[in-house]
Amino acid sequence: MPATGTPRKRERHDMFLTAGSTRAKRWKNRLKWAVTLSGAGLLLFSLTYGLDKSDQLASFVCGLVLLLSGFQLFPFRGPGPGVEAILPDLRKDIDEFWRKERRARGLAGAELMPIRLRTAGTSGHLAVEHTGAPVWPSHQYAKDVAALVTDSTLTRAVIHGPPGVGKTTFAIMLTSGVVRGDTHVPLYLSLASWSPGEERFHDWFDRQVAAAYPSLRALHPRNDTLLERLAIDRIVLILDGLDEIRGPVRTDALKKIDEAVDRDQSLIVLTRSSAQLPSLTGGSVLVLERLEAEDAAAYLTVRLLSRVPATARTAVRRLCSALRTGAVPDMAEMLRTPLYLDLLCRAAERDEDVPTRFLDAVERRGADAGKQLLYSTFVDQALRSRLGGSSRRLRRARRWAACIAFEMSRAPAASRTLAWWRIYxxxxxxxxxxxxxxxxxxxxxxxxxxxxxxxxxxxxxxxxxxxxxxxxxxxxxxxxxxxxxxxxxxxxxxxxxxxxxxxxxxxxxxxxxxxxxxxxxxxxxxxxxxxxxxxxxxxxxxxxxxxxxxxxxxxxxxxxxxxxxxxxxxxxxxxxxxxxxxxxxxxxxxxxxxxxxxxxxxxxxxxxxxxxxxxxxxxxxxxxxxxxxxxxxxxxxxxxxxxxxxxxxxxxxxxxxxxxxxxxxxxxxxxxxxxxxxxxxxxxxxxxxxxxxxxxxxxxxxxxxxxxxxxxxxxxxxxxxxxxxxxxxxxxxxxxxxxxxxxxxxxxxxCITWFAARRLLPWRFIRFLGLLHECEILRQEGPLYSFRAVELQSYLAATHAPARGEGVPGPHSDLPEQNRGTGAPTCGPTLR
Known part of the structure; x- marks a missing residue:
């Protein structure tokens, strides 16, 4: 039986396996030497009496095979290292990976927005809230949210919130803060690549963590899975994007996670708000709220007024005033979401006309026009910063990004992650x-x-x-x-x-x-x-x-x-x-x-x-x-x-x-x-x-x-x-x-030759994915890519008008599914 339950039971299970392996080693060594000596004797006999006959040649080959077999057909494998032995290396890997990823996502040294995290069903109690300055330094953010785990406030919880509220940023900073400590090791995974109706959670988890952190393969799971081997109180599972699981099985996904993960395991699941609020056995439900209009205005004031030219400060003050007074309700409602507030700040720092154009667009055509302006400006500025001033290269890169987004949004049963080796x-x-x-x-x-x-x-x-x-x-x-x-x-x-x-x-x-x-x-x-x-x-x-x-x-x-x-x-x-x-x-x-x-x-x-x-x-x-x-x-x-x-x-x-x-x-x-x-x-x-x-x-x-x-x-x-x-x-x-x-x-x-010959993807596709990642259009989770936000992916997909029968690599799944492709433009099975 797998070693599950308390750490003491798992320790006894490992000791039992070690003792059995030691006993088995004795007779395997005796058999190994017997076969080896027989092969060596036959080899010596063949070399002594010559090789001029075919039967002696056969004896020579047979002896060589026996000689190799004696050493290699009966290998002894020890029990392998325990979980505690690999935790230092695992912590180092996680810290290195997310340090690079924070820089790629613009979170390293950034001034982040304050968050409001409260327990569901209460009105005043906040699980954590930064009530200091209107901006939150990233290192302080990571330290404060990690304290929720280290002091056992956050053990088993579901955190939900509206789109763009910063759930993924919260998960990343929580991972970064926890891994910097010396008590817990966080494992962050995106659920977007899981298909609950086709794969067990154990199998998906083992594949994902082994792909992202190859050092975990050293655990040598026997009858138990990596999920069961990692069921210790020092491991914290952070699962983001429950809402990104598509199809009718999404409502049962959390139940399957709850059944698979040990009750004593620290587990944090993040998802969008829904009418049927999910819950975990013995866990709590937390709400990540949007900013108040006053907080958004204060953040704009601190971040933009000192960084934009004097000619653009009037427009920034108009924005802040409209937020505080509620003169433009659509704009106030939109900028309470951290995603759009961050996009506005990024665009305004590069183009002083953006605040004016944004305010005019929202006043004349509503919030949707303002969102379209922010998305378009962000994508163009990000690509131009990497590609230079060539309009042709910019249009081509934008078209390729739109094609990928379009295909990743097509099938209702597809996930939102992409892997280069599954474009087939x-x-x-x-x-x-x-x-x-x-x-x-x-x-x-x-x-x-x-x-x-x-x-x-x-x-x-x-x-x-x-x-x-x-x-x-x-x-x-x-x-x-x-x-x-x-x-x-x-x-x-x-x-x-x-x-x-x-x-x-x-x-x-x-x-x-x-x-x-x-x-x-x-x-x-x-x-x-x-x-x-x-x-x-x-x-x-x-x-x-x-x-x-x-x-x-x-x-x-x-x-x-x-x-x-x-x-x-x-x-x-x-x-x-x-x-x-x-x-x-x-x-x-x-x-x-x-x-x-x-x-x-x-x-x-x-x-x-x-x-x-x-x-x-x-x-x-x-x-x-x-x-x-x-x-x-x-x-x-x-x-x-x-x-x-x-x-x-x-x-x-x-x-x-x-x-x-x-x-x-x-x-x-x-x-x-x-x-x-x-x-x-x-x-x-x-x-x-x-x-x-x-x-x-x-x-x-x-x-x-x-x-x-x-x-x-x-x-x-x-x-x-x-x-x-x-x-x-x-x-x-x-x-x-x-x-x-x-x-x-x-x-x-x-595959890439077929795509590039039809001008659907660049020849250096893997470099193009890296370019989109550097532009913060794509985010990377281990070897997988996904778009920074579902809304950004939907915007890019809406700008793509494919020709008849045209297709590009779609959302990926790493399941043993067969290719259904026959050239039709419908999306194939999920590619992870």
Whole structure:
């Protein structure tokens, strides 16, 4: 059972697990040494008596496998550090991240508006109120609100208020104040990325905190979740944006949170006011009130009068006078909301005419006109401050921001957060089908240089691997016809150039049918083993039938005909090995996620032998599959030849970079994650995969030519000769597949190319998101982005008039949802 309840119960649970792990270590060590000594003895025997026979070569390989297995197949993992042990590092990560975010949001050293926080149902009692000067220094704000937690005034509470009252600012300053102390550690999360109807709160919480604070992965949750492991009195959960959960399930969201979080856990939930006021078991309900008109006027006086030119002070005094006297009720009502008051001050500090224009707009056309003026001025000023005076660049950036806001506001079931690695959910599935031609062409060209055992089956298996890796989370079934046609056309072009037309048509029918069915059966290939086996068999049978039909229809030619049995064997082997490798190296049935591997130094990582060995075995399966097909079709000697060359080339080439990435993915002391840092790490690891596989394959092929050529000569098979250039081409092809398995960057490059070619997004999309964040139009919560205010997002969305069928990345969700995209302008599933 999970360790829940009091800290004493959790401590006893950890002690029990530690004792069990210590007992298990004894017999595992004995078994490890027994297997290791057996493998070493077999290896020594093989080296002593020579390697001139194939059975001795098999003994050599078997001994090598046993030697590696003894060390790595029985690893011992300790219980991992406790929660208290990682709290100092976690506190440092939180403090570093929110220090940068406060600067990005303009809160560092800012003069903030006083707040009024009272207990609901009372009229006079205030839980906290700053009654000093009309402005509140940010450091004092953080200190005062953090005192509510440290003195146990605020333990379990729901804080609500009208739109724009400053709930998010309150949550951020509360987080900043608490983390500066030495008693509590706050965890701030935005609920906008949670879909209660589709995901448990435990699962969402674990994913979000692990993405934002990777050091928490060091807890190694066993049967319990991170939420349960963090259920200690020193952890304070601050959940903002309950109102941003859309759909009919929003009313039940707080109930699910209440049931999931331990009763002794400090929990603060912020939301907009609603008719049905939510509550927590054993908690209180607080109201964050808007400013009084007198407070707003005093704030304007202090902040603006001394900062604007003398020519604009008259307009500021008119504003303050109208606020105090209530001469313009719409303006007084609007400026009582801190959001609009802050926007007015920011705009007036940069443009002295704003107060006059704002007052005239409200007097003539009402409050809505004043809001539109503030939004437009804020966006234009923020973008101009970063882009300079170029009107063209300003219009283009504004259009892109409006497109993003429009798509993030479209679907009622969508959240309001955006992640760069999930933009594929707004890409039609047919785009991935058409892009298959780019992967088929080099794979087919390479297979024509290979021996018969690794030709069409290798090309089909390689492209299948790319589809299973790069299309994680994508519903590829609607794109099956497009993928089949694109693959067949690519094979026809390459085959007609290098071969005769009849053979090119036969190969196009075989590969096109196989790739089309891989797209159609992708979910089955990633699902349960019986369904996967059935999909593999049906794909092979359909390809064999396509080849038989093509041979029957086409006139006889000089090119060798493909037999149905050989085609069935090659296709089944290629697709089966690709599905097996995908399952061993990644999670093809889950959503696309960026790599969490990091090159930062961590302690107790151990040696990378086990992940390298696992990846090597998975990769060598492709060479062994080719050996099996080659032996069945060309004879035993040819099959052994293929197995020796390609298993030894493929295994180390893929095993080394993939194993290192898996090793670097282990939990440890990692800095807090941001969108840019996540993107840069993922891109670097994608290039590491590509370069590592290419270099290792080429070097291994060169080494094989010098070391084992005499073994191959004794086999008496002269059907082919592997050259270093083959290792280079082989490594480049497989390197792209490995990068697609381990990172989200290849998928992102394909998607952003489609968007940028249609002029819907900039090529450097991640930099544009960073620009909007620097302009305070977007806010960042871990690796996710959202708009600063829902009202600002709605304004930008209203200014966008998309063309027919136009779409841009919409609101993101990190759920294992499939892409519904078919090119229609309706928003797809939530992207988080």
């Amino acid at each position: 959910e707004r890409v039609p599935a047919t785009v991935f089908g058409a892009a298959t031609a780019l992967a088929v062409a080099p794979a087919y060209r390479l297979c024509l240089l290979m021996p018969p055992g690794l030709t069409r089956g290798f090309a089909i298996g390689t492209v299948t691997s790319f589809v299973l890796g790069a299309c994680r989370g994508v519903n590829t079934r609607p794109a099956a016809p497009v993928a089949a046609l694109a693959s067949a056309a690519s094979v026809l072009v390459v085959g007609t150039w290098l071969l005769d037309g009849r053979q090119a048509v036969v190969d196009a029918c075989e590969i096109g049918a196989a790739i089309g069915l891989v797209f159609f059966f992708k979910s089955e290939l990633c699902g349960r083993w019986p369904a996967c086996a059935g999909a593999v068999l049906l794909t092979g049978m359909a390809s064999a039938l396509a080849v038989y039909a093509a041979n029957a229809v086409l006139p006889p030619g000089t090119a060798p005909a493909r037999t149905p049995v050989g085609v069935l064997l090659a296709v089944v082997t290629g697709v089966a090995i690709a599905a097996l490798a995908a399952r061993l190296l990644t999670r093809p049935g889950g959503p696309l996620r960026p790599s969490t591997a990091s090159l930062h130094r961590r302690e107790s990582l151990g040696l990378p032998l086990r992940p390298v060995f696992t990846a090597t075995c998975a990769a060598s399966a492709a060479g062994l599959g080719g050996a099996f097909v080659g032996a069945a079709t060309q004879g035993l000697q040819h099959g052994l030849h293929v197995g020796i060359v390609f298993a030894l080339v493929l295994g180390p080439a893929i095993g080394l970079p993939v194993g290192l990435i898996a090793w670097l993915n282990q939990p440890g002391r990692l800095p807090s994650a941001s969108a840019l840092r996540t993107y840069e790490h993922d891109r670097a690891l994608a290039w590491l995969c590509f370069a590592g596989v290419t270099t290792t394959a080429t070097a291994t092929q060169i080494a094989l030519d010098g070391l084992v050529q005499s073994w191959i000569d004794r086999l008496g098979d002269s059907s082919f000769t592997a050259q270093p250039v083959h290792g280079l081409l082989f490594g480049m092809t497989i390197g792209i597949v490995v990068a697609a398995y381990n990172t989200a960057w290849p998928n992102y490059v394909l």
